[in-house]
Amino acid sequence: MADESQQRAVATAFAPPPPLWKHFTRENIDKLEQIKAEASKSEDGRLHKNKQWSAAELRALELPSELRYLVPPDIPKGPYSVFGELQTLSTTLPSLQEQGIEQLYPEPPAAGTEQDSEPSPPLNHAYYLLKISKSLLLNFLEFTGILSVSPEQFESKVEDLRNLFINAHHLLNLYRPHQARESLIMMMEEQLNHSREEMNQMDKVKAEVEAVLEQLQAEGSCMSATGSDDDTDQAKALKEKADEHSRLIWDLLDKEN
Known part of the structure; x- marks a missing residue:
């Protein structure tokens, strides 16, 4: 009876996480990094910062029991169990005949096969x-x-x-391979369109900033050509005008962001 209840607990759709997750703390991660740094030192005392540690090399180190759970397992090469169900790494879709199920539609033509007669039409x-x-x-x-x-x-x-x-x-x-390919194409097109929109916005802001700068330069030239007697008032007015145009430029940039 206990074995049956345990089997039901393992095969549930949302099984609880294993208790080893409690060992994945910041303190244990820092300890593991320190041990890896000490083990990476060569005989002359130099530290190899870019050393890539494999799971087998980490298991070969003398790690405390609470740090052994932080070592990643080897990549499975065959079937493995997930929530009580066997899974495989193969991406090939098994046929219904291989699973012992009657297939109610014709077998789709294999890609790259050459026949003496006319090629068979694709499966509808x-x-x-x-x-x-x-x-x-x-x-x-x-x-x-x-x-x-x-x-x-x-x-x-x-x-x-x-x-x-x-x-x-x-x-x-x-349809899954076709769906994945079309989804990737759509994502790349969206990124390309987004990049083009950003470039157009940057060109628009650049043109507006250049127009404001040209206007500021023209107004400054006019003010210097009139030749006011009071140089202090002229400099103050020019500074206020420059500050106003600077705020205008920043407002344009904030609006685009």
Whole structure:
């Protein structure tokens, strides 16, 4: 009974974190960095700051028990368990035949294969997804009819519904590489458009600042050409005008930001 409850706890969707997270403190991290720095010293006492430590090298050091949890594990090479379910590192989508499930649509043509006859057309995913959706509706109506007449014969129809859902899900997963590629293209286009907008805004601010500076220079030349008797008042007015234009330039820059 205890083993069953433990298995249910491991296989839950949101399992609690392992207790080793308590060892990931700033104090322990600083201790590990100090040990790595001391171990990086060569025989002549020089420190190799850019040394890259592998997990095997860190495990070879004499670390205290509370610091051993900070050493990252090796990258798994085969299947590994996550919340009680086996996962693999392979990105290849297994076929339904490999999983022992009946495939309700033709096998998509392999890329790069050459045939003597004309090349086969690509698989029309949308067409078969629509057919599977219609089959799901029909099978669900049949399933409700079976439940109303003879509920004990529900297993075969449930299996048909399960097979249809799995085929539809597998067809959608075939779109994942295309979706990832299109998402990356969209992100790069957004970054490019954002960079162009920033450059246009910078050019606009540059033109406005140059216009203000030209206006300031022209007004200063006019004031110096008139030749006022009171040089102090003229300098004071020129300084106030320069301060006003400086505030105008900063207001333009703040507005663009």
